[in-house]
Amino acid sequence: VNLLDRRSIQGKLTRILVVTVGTALLLAAAVLLAVETAKTSASIRRDLVTQADIIGLSSEAALTFNDPKVGEQNLRALSPKHGMVAAAIYDAQGRLFASVRFDSAQPQPPAVRPADGIAFGLQHASVVRPVLQNRERIGSVYILVRHGIVVEILQYLAWLVAVMLASLSGAILLLRRLQRGLTAPILDVSRVAQSVLDRGTFNVRAVRTTDDEVGRLVDAFNAMLDELGNRARVLREANEALSASEARYQLAAQGSSAGLWDWDLDNDTMFVSPRFKTALGYSDSDFPDRPSSLLGIVHPEDQSLLQAAIDAHLADASPLQAECRLRDVRGDWHWFLVTGMARRTAQGRPFRMAGSLVDVTQRKQSELLLHEANQAKDTFLATLAHELRNPLAPLRTGVQILKSPKAAPSTVQRTLETMDRQLTHMVRLIDDLLDISRISSGKIRLELARVSLRRVIQTAVDLGRPAMDAAGHSLSVELPDPDVPLQGDDTRLTQAFGNLLNNAAKYTPPGGRVRIRAWQEGQSAIVEVSDNGIGIPGDMLETVFDLFTQVNEGAERSPGGLGIGLFLVRSLVEMHGGSIAAASAGPGQGTMFTVRLPCVARVAAQDAGAREAVVERGVADEMRVLVVDDNIDAAETLSTFLEMTGMHTRMAHTGPAAVDAALDYRPDVVLLDIGLPGIDGYEVARRIRSRPEVSRVLLIALTGWGTEADQRRAREAGFDHHLTKPVDVGALDALLRQKRRQA
């Protein structure tokens, strides 16, 4: 593997050597050559001049005494061996005086003296020197030689080249031997680096063998390996910590119902956690990492809201929080709480947003239910006000009629019947409300006894008859025969069936047919109330029993109602261990309610006789009744009513007055209002009870509050009975009769 590297490094070194040494040698050779050439040239010149001057000196006499022979002899003295070609002497006038030619191939010396000085050609050199005598020129000497300097230079050059080649070869040989010390450590470093690359481990080291720069390179390389190893380890640890953190984060994300989203605004990609996709049933291919994936499943009605929330967040950095519906893969909508936060650059430009997606469908549904319940409550309250007000109008009118002296007795009678009916309706309404309240708070209690289903239904029919008559319905009653005995609270059962009958009368157009039937079926008593009224839509057969629910089938035909009757009925029936079901063929097809009650073993109906006696009307003579109410009108009307039934009455309007009147008048019965000025009804009752002379008096509380707590408080204060206002005259009458019998 390293052969190539070695060659490469050697090649470089050799090239460097050749270039540097070659350059140095060439430079030296050039300088040597130039110096040598100059030296040779100068030597040639010097020789020429010397020879010319010698010839001139020796030829001075020849010139002086005009002896060309001697001149020629002098010239002959020059040796042709030294490249001499020709020589000549010229007289003072420049004419040729004497000449010799050593090489016949060469031309003759010029006939006329050339100019003084040296003429240096490539092959020849010539000189002309004056011959002076007493500073007077008496002639000239001319010498022409073949100097051979070119050949000399070429020879010199050949020598130089030979020397250069020899030196270079020697240098290269030396380099080959010496460079091993330089390249071996470098190749070692290279080998270590290669092994680090190949194996990915940092535990190998190069060996330092020298103490020069290469040695320091090895040291630095090893230090770098140490550093790399450290960094790799730190990086690995950081990665492990990061993945642990990521795992924790994933666990937390999976543990919560929240999905996570991470929106890269610059690249317009959005990561959404797989858990969120799975929760909505999407696969990765359905849901690519794009913002459009998420925005695409937002409910169209919520998109502008979500966009506005995002815009607001980007504008003022308030936390992003929005609720919107998201579509799952089946097309169902789920409510999600979208929260998030944008990351911004130093310039404030948002480049990334991330946050969570929390499924809040259940909460939203609860909110929706709450909202609906709230709406039902509002509707109920509005209806309640309406329902309470309805009876007041005929009552007020009736009062006006009665006050009129011109009213005929028949008119008075009819008016009184109307008022009585309205009053009854109102009282039942309020009783129902109170019962609802008790049922809701679980405070209602059944006074269980053996009851007769026949009697219960009869009583209910009696109660419902006025409403039936008013609407012109025909009511058919089929009582169970033989009677069905039940374990129950006859008042409550009567209330339940009465409500069913009232309901039937109310939701059947005038002149309709209502039927009530009862029979025994195994261990169950069945009571069926059916009509041919407006019916119930199929989807409401269950909910019709819920509180505040009404069938709003055509508002103009709806007779209104509080939507509490059927709830009450079901609650009462279920308290008796029974069940109720509604059936209807649809709107306008009439309704049938079926009540099932568990029945007990048949026994002789002796209670019936006792009840018959109670129902029988008697005279309440000689009963002394004290009526206490701070509302004078109320006290007076009640007092008047009691006197009309043949009782003695006295009135009191304050607490202390009531106590005094009780002691003074010694009544059999005290009808005592609770909310009195001075001392309240409870205190009055306690004081009366504390006096032995009146301790046997029957104390009946009259309150606007009919809750269980009120009744208990009344009992604790010493009251025998508790009646809610307005007073049910029938109930009062029954109590008074009971008192009289005891007396």
Added chain:
Amino acid sequence: VLIGWLAAICAVDAHGAVRESAIKAAYLLKFPNFVEWPAGTFGGAQDPLVIAVYGDDEVAAELEQLTASRRAEGRPVTVRRLREGEPPGKPHILYAAGPREMRARELLASATGPVLTVTDGPAESPDSAVLAFVVADGQVRFNASLTAAAAHNLRLSARLLAVANQVEGRP
């Protein structure tokens, strides 16, 4: 120089050949360049070189003409014509020639000391004169006598001897 040169040209042109007397005169002026007188012969650097001429007026005239503008060995030159019977005195160069050969010979012989004696024609004895003009191959040449030179305590340059026609007394 120009005048001399022109005179020489004129001389050549006038006689169809270079006049012997002009050449001899010129040679006489050149000889001091190749002759070494004993030390102390000249008082100073500017002491004139005295040339005494006997028996050859043409040469004397040429000399006088040449020396008006030329120097010999850097010195001014004085030409003295020796009349009949007049002692030569102490010239540096004594040229004695002409038809009265005996008289000339006597005069040359009488000159002693450092005097370059020059005559015309071949010398009869080696010591009659140091230099003697001769004509060889139609050209004016001269012979030299080392014996005479030694007698006059003069040293002749080798270069002068190289161009001499004959040299007497060469060992």
